[in-house]
Amino acid sequence: MDYTKYKQYPPVKLDNREWPSKKLDRAPLWCSVDLRDGNQSLPIPMSINEKVEFFNLLVEMGFKEIEVGFPSASETEFNFLRKLVDDNLIPDDVHIQILTQSRDHLIKRSFEALEGVKNAIVHFYNSTSTLQRKVVFKKSKDEIKEIAVSGAKLIKEMSKNFSGNIRYEYSPESFTGTELDYAKDICEAVMDVIKPTPTNKLILNLPGTVEMSTANVHADQIEWFCKNIKDRDSVIISLHAHNDRGTATAATELGLLAGADRVEGTLFGNGERTGNVDIINLGMNFYTQGIDPKLDFSNIDKIVEIYSRCTRMTVGPRHPWAGNLVYTAFSGSHQDAIKKGLEAHNNSDSHIWEVPYLPIDPSDLNRVYEEIIRINSQSGKGGVAFVLENSYGYKLPKSMHPEFSQIIQKITDKTGNELSPEYIFSTFNSEYLEVDGPYRLLDYTINTSSLETKISAKLEYKTDKIDISSFGNGPIDAFFNAVKKVISSDIKFHDYSEHSLTEGADSKAVAYIGMEVKGQIIFGVGIDSSINTASIKALLCALNRVE
Structure with missing residues (x-):
């Protein structure tokens, strides 16, 4: 493993950073991007019917912004959006978000798919990273910026004929691999076209398309951007973390501390490569801090079932909130x-x-x-x-x-x-409740005076009948004293407790009695509607277990 061929991600020069001393006190705006499977994150993409079922789940959970895919990329995604519209499946308070590259023919096709949507978010993007500019596009900064600007102009022009409400979102894809000043420059160029206002804000989505640094560096990037972007009150800063380093949740939480307003993510972290940030994790993390997550996770098993069936992905048994082992304890x-x-x-x-x-x-x-x-x-x-x-x-x-x-x-x-609870109880039952001999209780009587209690009992020992009697400060003490007269073993009374096992007129009591026999503590258990009988049975159970 040649670690020398990798270089460390550079820190951000950020004087007087503020995010470390802040705390999260409210949930962000949420946007689900689960339905953007478009042949890029699922081995077997969801069918239209599966997408509809998943969409309904997201609505039920409380998402108000749902990215329904890349309608210009495939007929399946185009037809899915049309089905949502034609079947009137989109609630009035839900914004449908579509994704498109900043390319003319894809933008035009996307608007065809959006026809009839009441509330739409058009999310357009182009890659801006140093590496992609160098090895993929082989274009200069100005040429890459022109792609974003021309896309913004076409979207703005086509919006004039759109009958519904429309909002805009721009992503400098691979933001984490883009120089901060250049990311700011290209976003501000898009802002000059869109002309956002405090009442009609532009969403600037800053994707961690590839997670490249520790979460604190990501937070520095977001705080720098929030402090330096112009007209901050006219933009919504959105996060879109991937999990390449396994720290997408931390990076997103620190990014929110750094000033971001919105989070794009998926249920259980589905997505390309290592996946997007897991909204289940994020939302439940807010919940456990006494903050309303604005999403409903109350039927987590239903969420897991629909997710697993529709995506054909699995939820690990140790998933922090939904795994089937996370509320168990083996230690x-x-x-x-x-x-x-x-x-x-x-x-x-x-x-x-x-x-x-x-x-x-x-x-x-x-x-x-x-x-x-x-x-x-x-x-x-x-x-x-x-x-x-x-x-x-x-x-x-x-x-x-x-x-x-x-x-x-x-x-x-x-x-x-x-061992299952049923097996444990079966063992308890056979070890204590079904012990049958050699001592068996046949009958007993109790006579109580102001000074002491006398008990007379008839026992069966194997095939012999035994009559015993004695005095004590109560029925159990008297019975124990009577037993000691006929048993040669040196036994001592060690422990006694009882409680009601059931309630109501036919309630039963259970008694537990421990006896010390030759230095060893042996317990017996008895059940009966009479606490005295239950206690006698418990004492005999302990004797029988000694035998």
């Missing part, structure tokens, strides 16, 4: 922290979401808590307990967590598989 310490955080949140009067490892409430995206914890060989005590409580209502005492988690750990170590 035991993470699981324990999540469990405690959810308990604290549920018991708090605060509206603020504060749960370790979960930057948002998954239910905000129509995800459910059952998906948060998964159990495998790396899981811990808290995760196993969380599954039982959240899915089945069993609130294991903390002192019981190590015992049951070790049972689960042995299974996962042996199989190497992730």
